[in-house]
Amino acid sequence: MNRQKIADIIDRQSHTDRIGTAYDWFMVLAILVSLLPLMFMKPHKVFWYTELGSALVFIIDYLLRWGTADIRHNNRKTAFLTYPFSFMAIIDLLSILPAVTLLNPALKLFRFVRLLRLMRVLKMFGISSKMRLFLSILRKERQVLSSVLVLALLYIFATALILFNVEPHVNPYTGQQTFHSFFDALYWATVTLTTVGYGDMCPVTDVGRFVSMLSSLFGIAVIALPSGVITACYLDELRKRRGR
Amino acid sequence: MNRQKIADIIDRQSHTDRIGTAYDWFMVLAILVSLLPLMFMKPHKVFWYTELGSALVFIIDYLLRWGTADIRHNNRKTAFLTYPFSFMAIIDLLSILPAVTLLNPALKLFRFVRLLRLMRVLKMFGISSKMRLFLSILRKERQVLSSVLVLALLYIFATALILFNVEPHVNPYTGQQTFHSFFDALYWATVTLTTVGYGDMCPVTDVGRFVSMLSSLFGIAVIALPSGVITACYLDELRKRRGR
Amino acid sequence: MNRQKIADIIDRQSHTDRIGTAYDWFMVLAILVSLLPLMFMKPHKVFWYTELGSALVFIIDYLLRWGTADIRHNNRKTAFLTYPFSFMAIIDLLSILPAVTLLNPALKLFRFVRLLRLMRVLKMFGISSKMRLFLSILRKERQVLSSVLVLALLYIFATALILFNVEPHVNPYTGQQTFHSFFDALYWATVTLTTVGYGDMCPVTDVGRFVSMLSSLFGIAVIALPSGVITACYLDELRKRRGR
Amino acid sequence: MNRQKIADIIDRQSHTDRIGTAYDWFMVLAILVSLLPLMFMKPHKVFWYTELGSALVFIIDYLLRWGTADIRHNNRKTAFLTYPFSFMAIIDLLSILPAVTLLNPALKLFRFVRLLRLMRVLKMFGISSKMRLFLSILRKERQVLSSVLVLALLYIFATALILFNVEPHVNPYTGQQTFHSFFDALYWATVTLTTVGYGDMCPVTDVGRFVSMLSSLFGIAVIALPSGVITACYLDELRKRRGR
Numbered sequence: 001m002n003r004q005k006i007a008d009i010i011d012r013q014s015h016t017d018r019i020g021t022a023y024d025w026f027m028v029l030a031i032l033v034s035l036l037p038l039m040f041m042k043p044h045k046v047f048w049y050t051e052l053g054s055a056l057v058f059i060i061d062y063l064l065r066w067g068t069a070d071i072r073h074n075n076r077k078t079a080f081l082t083y084p085f086s087f088m089a090i091i092d093l094l095s096i097l098p099a100v101t102l103l104n105p106a107l108k109l110f111r112f113v114r115l116l117r118l119m120r121v122l123k124m125f126g127i128s129s130k131m132r133l134f135l136s137i138l139r140k141e142r143q144v145l146s147s148v149l150v151l152a153l154l155y156i157f158a159t160a161l162i163l164f165n166v167e168p169h170v171n172p173y174t175g176q177q178t179f180h181s182f183f184d185a186l187y188w189a190t191v192t193l194t195t196v197g198y199g200d201m202c203p204v205t206d207v208g209r210f211v212s213m214l215s216s217l218f219g220i221a222v223i224a225l226p227s228g229v230i231t232a233c234y235l236d237e238l239r240k241r242r243g244r
Numbered sequence: 245m246n247r248q249k250i251a252d253i254i255d256r257q258s259h260t261d262r263i264g265t266a267y268d269w270f271m272v273l274a275i276l277v278s279l280l281p282l283m284f285m286k287p288h289k290v291f292w293y294t295e296l297g298s299a300l301v302f303i304i305d306y307l308l309r310w311g312t313a314d315i316r317h318n319n320r321k322t323a324f325l326t327y328p329f330s331f332m333a334i335i336d337l338l339s340i341l342p343a344v345t346l347l348n349p350a351l352k353l354f355r356f357v358r359l360l361r362l363m364r365v366l367k368m369f370g371i372s373s374k375m376r377l378f379l380s381i382l383r384k385e386r387q388v389l390s391s392v393l394v395l396a397l398l399y400i401f402a403t404a405l406i407l408f409n410v411e412p413h414v415n416p417y418t419g420q421q422t423f424h425s426f427f428d429a430l431y432w433a434t435v436t437l438t439t440v441g442y443g444d445m446c447p448v449t450d451v452g453r454f455v456s457m458l459s460s461l462f463g464i465a466v467i468a469l470p471s472g473v474i475t476a477c478y479l480d481e482l483r484k485r486r487g488r
Numbered sequence: 489m490n491r492q493k494i495a496d497i498i499d500r501q502s503h504t505d506r507i508g509t510a511y512d513w514f515m516v517l518a519i520l521v522s523l524l525p526l527m528f529m530k531p532h533k534v535f536w537y538t539e540l541g542s543a544l545v546f547i548i549d550y551l552l553r554w555g556t557a558d559i560r561h562n563n564r565k566t567a568f569l570t571y572p573f574s575f576m577a578i579i580d581l582l583s584i585l586p587a588v589t590l591l592n593p594a595l596k597l598f599r600f601v602r603l604l605r606l607m608r609v610l611k612m613f614g615i616s617s618k619m620r621l622f623l624s625i626l627r628k629e630r631q632v633l634s635s636v637l638v639l640a641l642l643y644i645f646a647t648a649l650i651l652f653n654v655e656p657h658v659n660p661y662t663g664q665q666t667f668h669s670f671f672d673a674l675y676w677a678t679v680t681l682t683t684v685g686y687g688d689m690c691p692v693t694d695v696g697r698f699v700s701m702l703s704s705l706f707g708i709a710v711i712a713l714p715s716g717v718i719t720a721c722y723l724d725e726l727r728k729r730r731g732r
Numbered sequence: 733m734n735r736q737k738i739a740d741i742i743d744r745q746s747h748t749d750r751i752g753t754a755y756d757w758f759m760v761l762a763i764l765v766s767l768l769p770l771m772f773m774k775p776h777k778v779f780w781y782t783e784l785g786s787a788l789v790f791i792i793d794y795l796l797r798w799g800t801a802d803i804r805h806n807n808r809k810t811a812f813l814t815y816p817f818s819f820m821a822i823i824d825l826l827s828i829l830p831a832v833t834l835l836n837p838a839l840k841l842f843r844f845v846r847l848l849r850l851m852r853v854l855k856m857f858g859i860s861s862k863m864r865l866f867l868s869i870l871r872k873e874r875q876v877l878s879s880v881l882v883l884a885l886l887y888i889f890a891t892a893l894i895l896f897n898v899e900p901h902v903n904p905y906t907g908q909q910t911f912h913s914f915f916d917a918l919y920w921a922t923v924t925l926t927t928v929g930y931g932d933m934c935p936v937t938d939v940g941r942f943v944s945m946l947s948s949l950f951g952i953a954v955i956a957l958p959s960g961v962i963t964a965c966y967l968d969e970l971r972k973r974r975g976r
Contacts, residue, residue: 038405041425118401122394122398127395130387147859147862150854150859157850158850184453187447187456192928194460194461194464195926195927196439196440196460196463197929197930197931198443198687198930198931199441199930200446206915209915212919212928213919216922217926219928220926222464224962227468227471231471235476235480238480282653285657362645366642371638420661427694428697430701431700438704438707440684441685441687442690443686444690467708467711470709471715475716482721527896600893600897603893606889618876664905665905671941675935678948678949679944679945684924684944685931686929686934688934711952711956715956718957718959722961
């Protein structure tokens with residue numbers, strides 16, 4: 001098996017490449033296995049082996065990618081030097097790290113870096129190409145959409161400030177503390193505006209309830225405006241492609 | 245009453261057929277009656293009779309459909325042999341089963357199969373023809389919509405992983421256990437992203453709350469993107485039909 | 489003041505009619521005052537007077553409308569006979585009833601009929617003419633929209649049936665009873681599908697949580713589909729009017 | 733530094749003006765610092781200094797704006813007299829007030845006026861120009877949108893009235909009081925219609941639950957209608973601009 005073939009498998013271009021597809025699915029499996037210890041409450045003996053196995057797969061994948069870096073980047077020989085400093089290569093390296101320090105539980109949270117490897121999955125399912133359409137819409141309408149976002153954030157900030165000063169910090173009915181800091185008020189204001197409404201913090205004063213009512217009504221506009229902009233732009237895009 | 249007439253009643257084609265419509269409504273009633281034991285907490289004597297009655301109706305319906313299978317499938321005589329293995333025929337048979345074992349409560353949950361009979365109701369109200377329009381839109385935009393779905397699922401997975409490791413598994417304020425497994429975290433992440441927000445699990449740490457805030461804001465995009473795609477496509481469809 | 493003038497004031501046609509507008513606002517006030525006893529927990533002495541006052545206004549309004557019935561209905565003399573049996577006249581009469589029996593608290597709930605008088609308010613603000621546009625859209629797309637509604641209702645029914653049989657009827661964490669009847673399950677299923685999510689009933693089993701997750705994701709489609717249909721149809725309507 | 737230059741910095745017209753941009757960001761910082769005491773639960777010694785500092789910045793800003801009033805308003809000399817009575821000038825003056833009375837905590841809530849200064853931030857980010865597009869849409873469709881709003885408010889009023897009289901004022905399961913006044917019922921009805929659903933007030937009677945179910949289903953229409961109107965109008969606007 002020559003290096004060209006390995007490069008083709010790793011950077012699968014078409015959907016008909018069976019070995020490339022199998023390799024991609026195998027990597028998805030390795031990522032899921034490597035995240036297993038994060039999905040259970042108590043450490044388990046078997047995780048030592050899953051960690052070792054997934055780490056080995058990641059190391060081999062890293063070496064294969066490094067070894068074919070020149071082929072995958074237009075045969076530039078300098079790719080061997082620049083590849084380890086590319087964004088994805090650093091992520092790959094960081095995702096191996098927690099396995100090296102198996103005995104040190106402090107590095108447990110470092111495993112979250114492996115979530116970033118899921119970006120490869122996006123590419124695999126051909127989603128990255130579809131997302132480019134959405135990203136082009138977002139870019140074209142970035143001024144309008146960012147205006148809505150800044151407005152929403154300013155509104156959340158103002159609402160949080162009012163609620164934080166108007167509402168009692170201890171719920172008089174349940175005796176539980178609601179606010180611990182201004183950040184909690186921001187959390188509340190966001191949860192209300194987006195119509196999630198957990199209910200762990202509820203307004204108990206009349207002013208607070210009035211502000212919440214305004215927020216929830218305003219929240220409809222916050223959903224309607226970006227929906228409208230995205231719809232209009234997507235429809236436009238559909239027409240253009242047909243016009244060609 | 246000859247077999248052709250029975251086939252017409254069972255497979256009613258037009259809205260003007262009165263006997264066919266009556267037969268359809270009668271079947272809806274039989275399905276509802278057969279589901280009655282699932283709608284009450286305690287077993288009741290009367291359910292023995294409803295079970296018997298609905299089972300009899302289902303058996304007769306099954307036999308009538310089998311007996312007219314050739315007429316309803318372009319007069320192919322082989323339809324008598326293939327019909328019992330068709331999807332709807334198997335469902336019909338399974339929905340009779342729980343009645344046969346009236347004395348065995350273990351088969352109680354088997355009654356859920358009868359819910360699938362409601363698909364006949366869809367056909368009856370002419371909904372299946374309207375749904376075909378939506379399904380054609382979904383098929384046409386399946387790549388974009390499935391991309392949004394995979395993205396949403398990956399986002400739910402990543403959020404759940406972070407929340408599961410960041411949040412305490414026992415709510416410090418109420419003393420109740422929140423997470424029992426990673427599945428609970430997935431449930432929480434879904435409930436937040438879709439802006440349902442039950443409130444049985446609430447973030448209590450600052451990191452968890454920040455992740456929830458991002459989720460709820462991102463949830464607006466998850467609602468806006470498919471809405472936009474469906475709207476644009478539906479509008480397109482409307483124009484085309486007029487163009488004809 | 490002749491009868492023609494009274495008819496003009498009661499059935500105000502233009503926004504420039506000052507006395508007609510004043511009369512409309514006065515009636516809104518009378519409706520609000522007549523609903524006052526429903527807005528307070530404890531009966532109050534003053535309500536005796538508000539009840540009397542609003543009832544008098546309603547009686548006079550009723551008599552004025554009856555007395556000018558012929559003028560307001562193309563000078564048909566028979567209008568005097570048919571008017572008391574028209575829908576709005578019956579509502580007007582029913583809204584006077586609770587005042588007649590001031591001493592009987594059993595008729596308190598009869599006051600809700602007065603809410604129907606708010607329909608006059610819709611006409612007053614010119615909303616009824618705007619609603620006609622929406623109603624024409626709803627009528628034009630009634631087959632598609634009713635299909636979505638029936639689908640949603642069938643989905644709520646199926647979800648409720650599953651949750652009712654899978655979930656324990658007493659919350660194991662809080663010890664509170666959740667379900668009292670199948671109706672409660674229907675309530676829960678609706679609250680989940682529409683992404684309200686009160687949290688008074690929460691799934692505690694894995695199957696129940698999985699069903700809730702599916703419901704909340706499906707809920708996005710239930711919001712997106714009618715939004716799309718209404719948007720497409722409204723846009724179409726806008727174009728047509730411009731084309732004229 | 734002459735007065736013309738100061739006027740240019742304060743009323744920055746282009747994005748290339750570096751000193752003007754720096755001045756804007758400095759003012760945003762000053763507003764945030766001036767709001768600091770509202771973001772903490774307990775008074776702190778350091779707030780005395782932040783209050784003094786931000787007040788000084790506001791005073792200088794106020795004087796600079798007053799001193800260049802003629803230049804910024806077409807060289808009208810009378811601008812010196814009229815400027816202090818303009819809307820923004822009054823807001824600026826009111827936002828200085830709380831600092832003057834540092835020792836009087838009763839004026840603490842007066843600091844909320846400073847939130848209005850955030851309107852300057854909107855202008856700074858160029859949002860006010862983007863908002864004008866949305867406002868023109870809202871103005872064009874104001875009759876339709878206000879009709880939806882009035883309908884929603886009437887619906888909230890009617891729902892609140894029914895719930896207030898049907899539901900018990902003390903939750904029979906938790907023993908907590910739910911309603912204290914009719915305003916609480918209005919709050920509940922709004923929270924349900926907008927699909928926020930905190931869960932601090934939940935229907936416990938069958939009638940109340942039925943009303944809530946209707947509300948949550950109706951809430952979808954309340955989201956879908958304005959979304960549709962805004963989308964259709966925005967799309968129209970996009971076409972027009974291209975047509976030019």
